[in-house]
Amino acid sequence: xxxxxxxxxxxxxxxxxxxxxxxxxxxxxxxxxxxxxxxxxxxxxxxxxxxxxxxxxxxxxxxxxxxxxxxxxxxxxxxxxxxxxxxxxxxxxxxxxxxxxxxxxxxxxxxxxxxxxxxxxxxxxxxxxxxxxxxxxxxxxxxxxxxxxxxxxxxxxxxxxxxxxxxxxxxxxxxxxxxxxxxxxxxxxxxxxxxxxxxxxxxxxxxxxxxxxxxxxxxxxxxxxxxxxxxxxxxxxxxxxxxxxxxxxxxxxxxxxxxxxxxxxxxxxxxxxxxxxxxxxxxxxxxxxxxxxxxxxxxxxxxxxxxxxxxxxxxx
Amino acid sequence: xxxxxxxxxxxxxxxxxxxxxxxxxxxxxxxxxxxxxxxxxxxxxxxxxxxxxxxxxxxxxxxxxxxxxxxxxxxxxxxxxxxxxxxxxxxxxxxxxxxxxxxxxxxxxxxxxxxxxxxxxxxxxxxxxxxxxxxxxxxxxxxxxxxxxxxxxxxxxxxxxxxxxxxxxxxxxxxxxxxxxxxxxxxxxxxxxxxxxxxxxxxxxxxxxxxxxxxxxxxxxxxxxxxxxxxxxxxxxxxxxxxxxxxxxxxxxxxxxxxxxxxxxxxxxxxxxxxxxxxxxxxxxxxxxxxxxxxxxxxx
Numbered sequence: 001x002x003x004x005x006x007x008x009x010x011x012x013x014x015x016x017x018x019x020x021x022x023x024x025x026x027x028x029x030x031x032x033x034x035x036x037x038x039x040x041x042x043x044x045x046x047x048x049x050x051x052x053x054x055x056x057x058x059x060x061x062x063x064x065x066x067x068x069x070x071x072x073x074x075x076x077x078x079x080x081x082x083x084x085x086x087x088x089x090x091x092x093x094x095x096x097x098x099x100x101x102x103x104x105x106x107x108x109x110x111x112x113x114x115x116x117x118x119x120x121x122x123x124x125x126x127x128x129x130x131x132x133x134x135x136x137x138x139x140x141x142x143x144x145x146x147x148x149x150x151x152x153x154x155x156x157x158x159x160x161x162x163x164x165x166x167x168x169x170x171x172x173x174x175x176x177x178x179x180x181x182x183x184x185x186x187x188x189x190x191x192x193x194x195x196x197x198x199x200x201x202x203x204x205x206x207x208x209x210x211x212x213x214x215x216x217x218x219x220x221x222x223x224x225x226x227x228x229x230x231x232x233x234x235x236x237x238x239x240x241x242x243x244x245x246x247x248x249x250x251x252x253x254x255x256x257x258x259x260x261x262x263x264x265x266x267x268x269x270x271x272x273x274x275x276x277x278x279x280x281x282x283x284x285x286x287x288x289x290x291x292x293x294x295x296x297x298x299x300x301x302x303x304x305x306x307x308x309x310x311x312x313x314x315x316x
Numbered sequence: 317x318x319x320x321x322x323x324x325x326x327x328x329x330x331x332x333x334x335x336x337x338x339x340x341x342x343x344x345x346x347x348x349x350x351x352x353x354x355x356x357x358x359x360x361x362x363x364x365x366x367x368x369x370x371x372x373x374x375x376x377x378x379x380x381x382x383x384x385x386x387x388x389x390x391x392x393x394x395x396x397x398x399x400x401x402x403x404x405x406x407x408x409x410x411x412x413x414x415x416x417x418x419x420x421x422x423x424x425x426x427x428x429x430x431x432x433x434x435x436x437x438x439x440x441x442x443x444x445x446x447x448x449x450x451x452x453x454x455x456x457x458x459x460x461x462x463x464x465x466x467x468x469x470x471x472x473x474x475x476x477x478x479x480x481x482x483x484x485x486x487x488x489x490x491x492x493x494x495x496x497x498x499x500x501x502x503x504x505x506x507x508x509x510x511x512x513x514x515x516x517x518x519x520x521x522x523x524x525x526x527x528x529x530x531x532x533x534x535x536x537x538x539x540x541x542x543x544x545x546x547x548x549x550x551x552x553x554x555x556x557x558x559x560x561x562x563x564x565x566x567x568x569x570x571x572x573x574x575x576x577x578x579x580x581x582x583x584x585x586x587x588x589x590x591x592x593x594x595x596x597x598x599x600x601x602x603x604x605x606x607x608x609x610x611x612x613x614x615x616x
Contacts (some may be wrong), residue, residue, distance in 0.1 A: 142361050
């Protein structure tokens, strides 16, 4: 048996209390993560508290810090009462959100399904093209859409009149303005949802479909009994993003029909209303109160979405 | 004994191919997908065509659908309409978006690295806290951040109002952490440490080069988000000719999308100017961005 050579003992560990190596190893993670917390304190937590404080005060920022007047729940009462546009704007927001959000998913889901099923080879190119609207500038593209909608000279009405239909006042009729705005939102985010659904579909194992094929399932059966249930988590995620995004809609209506929301204020969204109150009329307390109410509305809608998805589905 | 003919796997009929059953199915498929692609692209095409037409031809009947020769003329009109500030405004947008991107990539990857590779007291709570902040809708922050900028820091009207607050953001840290956890082994860090690297040195020399794909994703997302930040610039009053960003200038030059009397040649040129950097960025990085953005989407 070979004689074991005693291993050289490692030098005694340095027990210096303030070794730089040990110090930085110990505190590195705290230092590395601290920028977020410092920034969040200054630009997040403090402002949030400030805005909650302001929601109960009357204050014009030009009067300077400290010159606010406590008004209790008055801001909230004003918003929830009938005298203000709060409810009108909220209704517009939800309506435009539905008009753009529902078709978005009704189109994106089948689109992702057929691309995944039958056009695998082209998937990369197709998803790149469909993603293009997502990455564009809202102001720029809204201007282009506005030109398409133009009453006498727009391409859309030109095409309509070519098939014998009269010009449509896309941006003037209060019933049509939300549709016109929603179309831009729809256009921008369909591709994004297709990409989300595509990546969800790719996570579903091919074996499940093969097993179903062996059992004689039709394409429709596969879609409704395999694809939809297994896509639930991604649908929940995509729906949540749509709800949260649509409830804060600002640029598209603001550019399309102007700050006041167009004729009859039909496209005045909550975000625009809050902007007008806070930054045009400089009523910061009232604006803050409405921002918190809108936050509440977003929260409630997200919870409803959450409830609908967790119900009856087993896993979520 | 009943002798039912057993179907051997070999004898099993092949599932009918869909193309055979519905001869029109594949055509319909292509029409559906083709139409979607066409509608995605057509506004971009029109924007470029219009930018090349003299103002009066943009709304001509019948419409011009092919390029004209007024590209240079429209550029000059745009410069005139903005008192020669258009390129300055382009630069403002570029400056803000670039600073925002560089700082975001640095701080988010640093924090993501810490959350992915270290075990430290309170880590779970700190990361949980960061995730919770993602639930705050940006809209709630509009008023208070204006007030902090206006009444506390006196930064209103300056570019840093737009890039400083988001330097280290929850989404970026989350994205970075997810990637580093799945892509880098902890032993790598140990090895570098034994070689005598400092913790920051490990980040710079080992981690940063290895996370390039996700840096590209977050970089593009941040750049695009900052470049397109219209409401932020509006609220923070970047409203002087020389401090404006491009989207703000674009809104002013049209005076509303439905305004027939706007100088459409100049407007469309600026639309193109606003969109081109995004298209270039997209051309180079679209695949990367798409896969990076969706890689962590279902896991929560």
